[in-house]
Amino acid sequence: MKRIIKKIFPKSRSNEDGIFFGKIEKIIGFKPVTLLFYQKAFTHRSANRTDDNGNPLNYERLEFLGDAMLSSVIAAHLYNKVPTGDEGYLTKMRSKIVSREHLNELGRDLNLVAMVDSKVPISNFGENIHGNIFEALVGAIFLDKGYAFCEKFINKKVIIPYVDIAKLEGKVISYKSLLIEWCQKEKRTFHYEVFDDNGNDGQRFFGVKLSIDDKVVAKARATSKKKAEEIASKRAYFAFQEKINTK
Incomplete structure (x- = not known):
């Protein structure tokens, strides 16, 4: 796997991989298995990286996957936490938790943007880059470790510190x-x-x-x-x- 990663990311060196590995482990709370997933999660499209088949290697597809995983885990949590909530209530509460504003806050708290591989200066990034990278990270965790580890990460980083049902009920999304x-x-x-x-x-x-x-x-x-x-x-x-x- 290390040879594959080096081929796709030719500028990386083993010591740089080791530093990146350590940073990822600190953020997610466990040792990653396939580093490539996480490297993709922190690669901006401006880096113009591709695999051997010419497919783009950046965080955008992982962002899509992470969004789905967040919605799934949060939906299950709300279903169990609020047994009296109807479909409309649960949908509204989930939207508040996974709102773009909230995901951007999560990404900023973890300072994920500092790890992004990009040819565009960080100052040029829009505000949503923080939430986009957070979603991509969740997608990478799912591919690397499976649903259980993904759920554990979301519970630790999103649900426990941020999900307060009473406060969310009064929060305005739009x-x-x-x-x-x-x-x-x-x-x-x-x-x-x-x-x-x-x-x-x-x-x-x-x-x-x-x-x-x-x-x-x-x-x-x-x-x-x-x-x-x-x-x-x-x-x-x-x-x-x-x-x-x-x-």
Whole structure:
């Protein structure tokens, strides 16, 4: 296996593999068997690595697998932990636990981005790189050690330190979804007006004006339309919080 790893990752040396092995062992809490899975989990597409068949070697496929494993383990935990929860409740709670915001927090806490092999400077990475790498790591653990070890890792790193049912019940995942749901229920009209709002530094920004019943109730500015809409929605939510929470 070591010869295969060296062939795919030609720049690696045995001592570098040993250092990487030690870092992975410290993070996951047990000795990895197939180091290649973890090397892939920390390889960004910009590294342009491929296997002998020309298939890309990066974390994106492992990210997909890790996402599925997280959903599975969290779903089983909630099913057993909240026997009175119906399907809608359990789905909503799982979404809060595996939300992009939460996964990014997990990745940041473990400082996973510091281990990423990339030709792109870390400062250029978007915020979601933290959660993406965390999901890829979970996928690597599943391939390397199987479901039981994967479940143990998720329980130790996600469920025990972060999953508090009472707190999660009051946590808002998306202020935009919450606000839209309230507007629809109250038969209020709403409109997000998005426009380019570039500054002098050359970075692209988007501005948003949120109107409810043809009246502008909140404005926001961010580096993406989605972020700007969410910020504006959050500001509108707190402006209407008393009315929303009484419905």
